[in-house]
Amino acid sequence: MRVVVVGHGMVGSRVAEELVTADPTAEVTVLGKEPVPAYNRVLLSSVVAGSKDPSLLSVAGPAHPRLRVLTGVGAVDVDRTARVVHDDAGETHPYDALVLATGSAARVPAIQGVALDTGLVPGVFVLKDMADATGIVEATRSARRAVVLGAGVLGIEVATGLAARGLAVRVVHLGERLMERQLGWEASQVAVASLERMGITTHVGSSVVGVTTRRGRLDGVRFGDGLEAAADLFVMCTGTVPDTMLARRAGLTCDRGVVVEDDLRSPDDPAVFAVGDCAQPPGGATGLVAQGWEQARRVVLRLARADAVDPAASTTDVVRVKASGMSMVSMGLSGDFDRDDPRHRVLSLKDPERGRFVEVVVSGGMLVGATCLGDAEVGATLSALYTRSMPVPEDPALLMVRALSGGGPGVVSRAPADLEDGDRVCTCNSVTAGTIRAALADGCRTAADVSARTRASTGCGDCRTTVEALVAHAADGHQQDIEHDPDLVRSES
């Protein structure tokens, strides 16, 4: 079976690598437009902040005799009648199945003067790929004042990252509060105060309508109200749009993304699938990597076993902001929802002086939503409780503060021994504690071994400390087994 995958990003690379392992007849060709093999795109804002080195982001697997990866080669056309893909190097690639994994593109708003025929004005950036991230880092070497447009998750990550590099940063956001999908009014006010303490000025309900240049380089931005601010770096974080260009040209039905059925197949052509950020499945796309990797798993299963029927598994909606110097996590009911709904009990704690805000939403004895700013420990406990669907304590207020002993609210243990086998540890890859224990029982000794075997912590990396704790716990158990084994004696030599 000849399979062509278009896009060597986080999801396309996963499809290709898993398919050659799952199906011994699969011959897979991947076309990747970027000049570098697949890497962990989720961590690009950490590259901007200087907390991750670009060289450590690769997610491309080892070479395989039935896997051909063409780096720096774009697909330009698909002939669905002849079942071939044409690339920009003039080569054609015949297929029995085609998987589109073209991802998404950064949305560039219509701002006067921002773009030239050759691309964005020097000093103006989006953050979508490695070239953008390294370009921004390079620009920070001579820049002093940055403006970030958009205070969604990515905008906040970029703004705090640039502030961590010592730049004076302004965040401009059209909405009336920051991160409105994740934060309610009060949480947003606390976030504004925390950002200001970090030297970041926020302009909410505002927009950038134009940029000014000097000798061909950005030197300022113009706001909607006519005011101007000097800037030598302008980063637009205003969302993404699924990349449907190739699919549209091939005559496939596209709406916001490439329209696919439940089994990720195009309704127009049984030989064509779409996965990841470019796809629009019936339940909608989240734009999060966990959904793309779950789709990759199902497409591989379907291609390797034509009769396989595997419904979509739920993926998490916990959103963590990788912001330098500021912890933020939200899940379930958060942002805009009816706080007066009698079915929900909503409790909150607001402590702007310490940059702390915690809101928990309880229904039927379970946590159905939470927002936590400024307390990583409480945030981690809330996400553990939410993802493990554990009952909340009789007094949910206990969830909002750390116990005096410092061990969390005292009701939800995150100790490795207390994780049930079915508890999800890595939400990006849907890896449970049981899978990690099985890998440890099967010879994995380090967190790196476990990641290589199970893929745990290869996404956003938030679960790394839990994986390390499970490894350490297993090592302790192993040591105790040795110490208590009457048949083992220590050599004196």
Ligand SMILES: Cc1cc2nc3c(=O)[nH]c(=O)nc-3n(C[C@H](O)[C@H](O)[C@H](O)COP(=O)(O)OP(=O)(O)OC[C@H]3O[C@@H](n4cnc5c(N)ncnc54)[C@H](O)[C@@H]3O)c2cc1C
């Ligand atoms: C800065 C940043 C931070 C993020 N943070 C998070 C996060 O914290 N959590 C989270 O879950 N998600 C996050 N995301 C989203 C996550 O990265 C995506 O969901 C994920 O990368 C989707 O994978 P994909 O393979 O569908 O698309 P991509 O990883 O975007 O890969 C698509 C690839 O296809 C290539 N391509 C496109 N057209 C062609 C063509 N015609 N021929 C050949 N190649 C082509 C592109 O160049 C690209 O390399 C973040 C994204 C960004 C940019």
